[in-house]
Amino acid sequence: MSNPKTLIEFFEKEKPLVPSSPTSGNEEILSTVSYCTFVFTFTDPSESPAQRDSKRLQLSRLIAMLKSSKKPVHEKVVGPLVSMIKANLFRPLPPPTNPSAISEFLDEEDPISIFSPLWSHLQIVYEILLRLVNSTDSKILRNYMDHSFLLNLLSLFQSEDPRERESLKNVYHKIYSKFVCDRSAMRKSMTDVLLNYVFETEKHSGIADLLEIWGTIVNGFTVPLKEEHKLFLMRVLIPLHKTKGMQVYHRQLAYCISQFVQKEPMLGGVVVRGILRYWPVTNCQKEILLIGELEDLVENLDPDQYRKLALPICTQITKCINSWNSQ
Template sequence: MEAAQTNNQRGSSRKNPTLESLFARDSVSENEKILSLISHCIIIFTCTDPSESPSQQELKRQNLIDLLSIIKASKKPLHDQVISPLMAMISANIFRPLPPPSKPSSSITADLDLFPDNEENPISKLSRMWSHLQLVYEILLRLVINTDTRKLGPYIDHPFLVSLLSLFQSEDPRELESLKNVYHRIYSRFTLHRSFMRKAMNDVFLNYVFETERHSGVRELLEIWGSIINGFTVPLKEEHKLFLMRVLIPLHKTKGMQGYHRQLAYCVSQFVHKEPVLGGVVVRGILKYWPVTNCQKEVLLIGELEELVEIIDTDQYRKLALPLCTQITRCFNSWNAQVAERALYVWNNEHFVKMASMAMEEVFPIVVEGMERNLKWHWSKSVRQLTENVKVMFIEMDQILYSKCLEEIKRRESTARQAEIKRKEKWDRIEMAAAKNHRFVQQKQPPYIFVSH
């Protein structure tokens, strides 16, 4: 028995090195294959140069597919000797000069159907490269998700992150989506870089708001920020409150706000959800940047204010009632029917009505005057009907106060009419005196002598 056991141990000792050597050979062959694929993929094709071979472009695409498949299927982490050339290949492919912007400002729509496939369109040019870029971004994302941060640390540094952030100016929405996923994953895994990444994104926003008003990736960056804000702990740090006041609120003033308003409103509401006392700062900031001639922005901002009223601290209702109701009254007096209707629908919100009821003495005169002006002068039948409905609600809230407001309106109108009559009479006296003076001057002037040559 002992001899048999000894023989078995010797046999197993002879087998183990063989298995280890096989695994080592597999690992070496896999690394060699990856390096071979990387060497083919590092060649850059612009896809616009006629001298470039279509077959070579297709070969590169196939090599990228094979490389992605190997990285996905690999159960072991990539070897250090592979990571360095792989990151060099990724950088060579994605960090490139972008086409000149075709839009005057803001984020572009994600709907590719809006952009015809022609030679003059930067997106159509970029779409030819997308068959390669898409795979490179997928490789980078897989690398960030699966590789130990200590191994990737030397390659994903501040210059790499700045270069990655600069690509958010691409006008291809598919690339922006890939960039968003990669940048967000890096933020979640590389905790050491989080502060730098937040500051870098803030610089992009500030440059957009106060300098250029031209950037294609604002919407995607705000989506990243929405996730970041969601993870903030309460009480909020002063740094984060400053971001709200100095960056997010001024983003409401740009011409292209419609392109990213949903993401912006979500970020702002997350702050107010975490600390409802910030609602007052946000509401006053939005009122400060209220548009004068952009009706679409007005409709969006009215909706945002309505949502904020539902989540802000009720202790602030009385302070905010007057400025909010004043702006809403201006909006439902707008000659644009969409703005007027949206502002009138606000009064269906019980939170908004509750806020107004806390300062009825101040709010009623302004709102009642606005409603009476609508009923008398507004051109839209639907606006007049909605105004009538709101009027009924206000009368039910406090009929006596409503009557007082009407009497005050009539008194002011009477005073204004009397002032207008006096002004007209005064001008009539001035004109009569001027006419008399003119006749007197004409009588005093000597007759003219005309001499013909």
Template sequence: MMNAHRNSAKASPGRISTTLKHLFDLDSKNNSNKLSSSPKIVRQSSSDPESEGILSLISYCSVIYTFTDPLESPSQQDIKRNKLIQLLSIVKSPKMSLPEQTLSPLVNMISANLFQPLPPSNNNAITADLLEDEEFASALSPTWPHLQLVYDILLRLVLNVDPKVLSNYIDQSFLTNVLCLFQSEDPRERESLKNVYHRIYSRFTFYRSFMRKSMNEVFLHYIFETEKHCGIGELLEIWGSIINGFTVPLKEEHKLFLMRVLIPLHKTKGMQVYHLQLSYCVNQFVQKEPMLGGIVVRGVLRYWPITNCHKEVLLIGELEELVDNIDPDHYRKLALPLCTQITRCLNSWNSQVAERALYIWNNEQFVKMANSAIEEVFPVVVEGMEKNLKWHWSQSVKQLTENVKAMLEEMDPSLYEKCLQEIGHKEYLAQQEEVKRKKRWERIELEAAKSQFLQPQKFICVSH
């Protein structure tokens, strides 16, 4: 297909009569607004030397080098890189005009270079062990010296050419292929993809609905089927910018995205990798409509991890941010479930989780929320504090617990004392029940012993 564009038949202006040429010129003027709406596109004859030079560069750049084949010539690879640099200077130069007949070969060249099969994944799954390594997904592509320039050419093309003209070449199929490349394990490539995809979303307004739907399908496939994708963080960065531009009141489509995609993204094994971007997106929604805070908090609590301490620390921080943006009218409804979860965390044997949960009591809005339902919250919180002071192994956790306890006692001394009395009463009842349980077991063991003593013994004779 590329050769068909590059080797198309050239016009022979010498054979055209003056009258016919005049008619062509008139027709060109009548359609100039429709066909040449971009200031960067100039309709030129295919025999124009400038067009031929650009097409020659495009033709050379369409040759693909793997950088792993020993038969490939390093000098030829360097020549291609220089040709790409020349092509990039043409595309990004404000003084040079890009002939329209070069657009199709140029986009085809970009497609040939970018839309290659990705190498086999080096990581079967994103685990906590991999997170300790800063380059857990940094399988750097050997073709990056060429790919980087191709991405820069595509970005400049998107920025400088009228979207209506470029839409004839960058269509939905092209965008789908670009989205697939986010699975690349090379972080440099994902960064370039993020910039290109975001710019396309910004300028090609007629593709926005399709692009949102396509990204949602990637998220849903990741959440409910594979949990394997390297580009979730970059896609969420794009979404963060999109959400920032939403108008209030939010459309139902966007609220469904929050509930069906963003909240379930909290439950995956690899959430630590993209949590920063995810938290930003969620908080953008709550800032725009604080009434959504209750839905988000309940969703985060629903997907709370059981054994992943690192995720717990991250989610405690996210809850703290959410409390700052939640509608205060929802404080009373959310106080008990939130404080119950935070109390479970401060009782954690993992000192990092316990300390992070105790630090949240320094947040003024969190204390205000707890105070809105103090009668319901205090019995749960006070019991958690006393458990820490009695049983926790970490001295730093105990010290922080003492500080929080002093603050809570100042909030309502009489209620705190009442809660302590209730805890003492519960412990007394529990001790009484334990004594009764032991006595019942003693009677059962005694009866069992009597029954065994009275029962005649049976002997088995074994003949030799």
């Protein structure tokens, strides 16, 4: 930052929140955006708390101006706004604070949360992004939020800060709803993340959040289901039962699967067989969750399916009862 004193003076200067005319309002927004583009690391000792607070003040001023306007954001403002958003959000995420400690909590439903010091700025930037998406025509937005933008946004689900993932989830789903032409590509990108998690790394902080988005997407699928959607169930959702960290996202996973089965009950048998195939050997917490999921699925099986699956289901439950971990 070349001139902190001048910047602070600018930040602290009183400015009207409601522009007197569209032109002056746009110029005021552009002027504020230019200062918000500078990114603080919150780790550099040369950054002063006063400078950080000043930027937060300007971000707050910016969202106030956007909310006070009853008209859509002018196109001349959209480009600089998106550039500012990209500068603040698209950053290298830090490695896990303590990978060995976090791995100990893989089997917990509520894993350790790491809170980013950047959140005081990021929170408002996400609010600005959501406001921009809500109030701007999708044709204009797509000129600035291209495939690369969406991929970078998706990568932020790896953030360990649950506050960021919550804001990101709302924004990403809103973009999915609005960008009709990009829905297929966005589904594919999310699918790739889930596949990489299941079959490669088993490391990702945002699987539950992505599955929550998927739950609303599946809910909107029409019947009969397309073949690609059934393949997603069989190749992605069912294998998600096998990971060590399944407890973290099981609620969202079970909801997604229930939506499929409600739309096409015959898929219930496919899911039951898949769950039995990935049944854990020594993890009693996972077994309890899977037994509950099986119970819900069995209630909706038709008699023919149940007769075919009764023996393998009962065999597995018997093993659980006879286990040393049975309570």
